[in-house]
Amino acid sequence: MDGEISVGMGELEVTDDKEAVLATFVGSCVALCLYDPQAKVGGMAHIMLPDSSKDASGRGNAAKYADEALENTIGAMAEKGAQAGRLVAKIAGGAKIFAHEGSEDMFAIGTRNAESLRKLLQKRGIRIAGEDVGQTYGRWVRFNISSGQVKVGKRGREEKVL
Amino acid sequence: MVMMTSSLNETELKTLKDLLNSYIGRKTKPAFSMILGEEVEYSVRSMNLMHLQDIDGILLPFMNQEMCAIYLRAEGDVRIGMLLFMQESQALSLAAKLLGKDTLDRLDSMGKSSLAEVGNILLAGSVLNAISDSTGFRIDCSVPGFAIESLGAILGDPIAEIAVRTNSLILAGVELYAPKSNVRVYIFLFFGLDDIKKLLAHAKDG
Numbered sequence: 001m002d003g004e005i006s007v008g009m010g011e012l013e014v015t016d017d018k019e020a021v022l023a024t025f026v027g028s029c030v031a032l033c034l035y036d037p038q039a040k041v042g043g044m045a046h047i048m049l050p051d052s053s054k055d056a057s058g059r060g061n062a063a064k065y066a067d068e069a070l071e072n073t074i075g076a077m078a079e080k081g082a083q084a085g086r087l088v089a090k091i092a093g094g095a096k097i098f099a100h101e102g103s104e105d106m107f108a109i110g111t112r113n114a115e116s117l118r119k120l121l122q123k124r125g126i127r128i129a130g131e132d133v134g135q136t137y138g139r140w141v142r143f144n145i146s147s148g149q150v151k152v153g154k155r156g157r158e159e160k161v162l
Numbered sequence: 163m164v165m166m167t168s169s170l171n172e173t174e175l176k177t178l179k180d181l182l183n184s185y186i187g188r189k190t191k192p193a194f195s196m197i198l199g200e201e202v203e204y205s206v207r208s209m210n211l212m213h214l215q216d217i218d219g220i221l222l223p224f225m226n227q228e229m230c231a232i233y234l235r236a237e238g239d240v241r242i243g244m245l246l247f248m249q250e251s252q253a254l255s256l257a258a259k260l261l262g263k264d265t266l267d268r269l270d271s272m273g274k275s276s277l278a279e280v281g282n283i284l285l286a287g288s289v290l291n292a293i294s295d296s297t298g299f300r301i302d303c304s305v306p307g308f309a310i311e312s313l314g315a316i317l318g319d320p321i322a323e324i325a326v327r328t329n330s331l332i333l334a335g336v337e338l339y340a341p342k343s344n345v346r347v348y349i350f351l352f353f354g355l356d357d358i359k360k361l362l363a364h365a366k367d368g
Binding site for chain 2: 006008010023026027030048049095097100109138
């Protein structure tokens, strides 16, 4: 797709290009889409894990952890003219891909990612305008900067628009 | 303080491949052969160092391929993500064979459970056992998780869990093929760089 910018695992992209579409694929990871509708600046972060405080080393990717991803995305968007008070969020992903017959918590990394991000957004006073999280399947996420619309595609399921 | 390493040289990668060949040949191949009741062929297809920022590009062509997968997470002296996966048609053939049926149209709970058990035997019971025997490492293993999903979604959990500390991982790929049943399965093993260095330092072949 023309103008589509791929956002890799643990990475973030911010743009004010109104032709751009930020895109990623998430399973248990979460795609955070932040948008300033007035400045038409958008940012997408591909979050892999809920909390950087448990990581004693290995920093380097701007969006690996939910807490760092949120702050880094807000910071990068501010540099392009976005204002924190105008931001709205849309989130997708956080699936529990692997099912098993034991503890519910065993492979619940996706659930923890989504919960952590919700709390962080609430703490920052950023409204979640739409979300498609949980379940057991992967999702393609495409964030249109011109409209702020986020399209979520799933294998064998109808596309959802946030 | 934990020392982080950022790469492996060609000799280390070759030694690793030889070690894995030995583990699979001695433990996993006979185990799969016993499950199926026939001779099995195997091949260690790849042993690659992958950096987090490159993973999407490498895996993108395969992202939408639907697979049936069993995932086990091993933790202790080293952390290893272990994935057994196959195409759904292969999963149906394998489950049918395990359940003593000619064919299966869909994977019911018995079919899924039987495949999870195969994952348990091939990954925890053979690969992990071989690593533990060879190194003396104490390693605990999770119960098997089961999924039928795109490869992109399936790979997310092990990549996140292993690559998180060093932003890179070693991905070892193994193929097992049973010609008589025409069943082909794949094993991916995910190691962190520090853990692979530990393994190289402690492993005794044979």
